Amino acid sequence: MNIILLGPPGSGKGTQAKRLEEKFKIPQLSPGDMLRKAVAMKTPLGLKAKSYMDKGELVPDQIIVQMMKERLEEKDAQEGFILDGFPRNPQQAQALDKMLKESGREITAVVEIAVPLTEIVERLSLRRTCANCGAVYHLKNNPPSSAGVCGQCGTSLVQRDDDREEIIQKRHEVYESQTKPLSRHYAQKGLLVRLNGALPISTMTQELMVKLREKARTA
């Protein structure tokens, strides 16, 4: 399974990617998580990326494409992967097509998750994440068992810097203008699968599993 998850900020890409990671035993490859780690470690890449992320803009393609190329070459990604947040514009999609072709791999399915903007703002304002292990919570829909603490590793939960309403709006605009057009690109290739992101988390996972298995059977 080589899966791409497309969807606006807060649509549940990360949440579903983690569940698929467990079910299929293939890694979630999230440029957002990788960049946040680099920001926390204050690496040169992190310092450069932060200025874009804080404004809700895309980090330049050159940086992202190289970072994802290296990640896709790692051993754990050879038997399958879940791309969560890459590609995000036509240039990145082209670069991905090229790198997969060079390594003799193909995309199995591209999942487009749709959620209305009002729901997105509510979700992201109440999202809390673990800066240590990357676990994702929601104060109402998916709360940690112990308030403010990650249930998986015991680290304090934080709110992401870009989960402020004006930045959420900007990220959504960037999605609509730059990323959404990719659904057409993948529909033309017969790879697109649509998922209703307004369903409860577990129902979404069940639907997703059915759709992915169907896609893999007919691939």
Ligand code: AP5
């Ligand atoms: P990134 O980290 O990828 O952020 P995003 O795409 O904006 O997506 P999110 O992580 O905000 O949301 P999600 O869809 O994963 O939702 P989640 O599962 O957490 O990117 C951040 C930044 O990095 C970008 O703005 C950009 O600057 C840079 N970047 C990243 N990739 C890049 C690229 N390729 N090129 C250039 N720049 C790049 O869920 C959200 C909340 O909702 C959680 O609280 C969760 O518990 C809850 N929830 C999830 N599902 C449900 C449900 N079904 N019902 C109710 N609540 C739910």
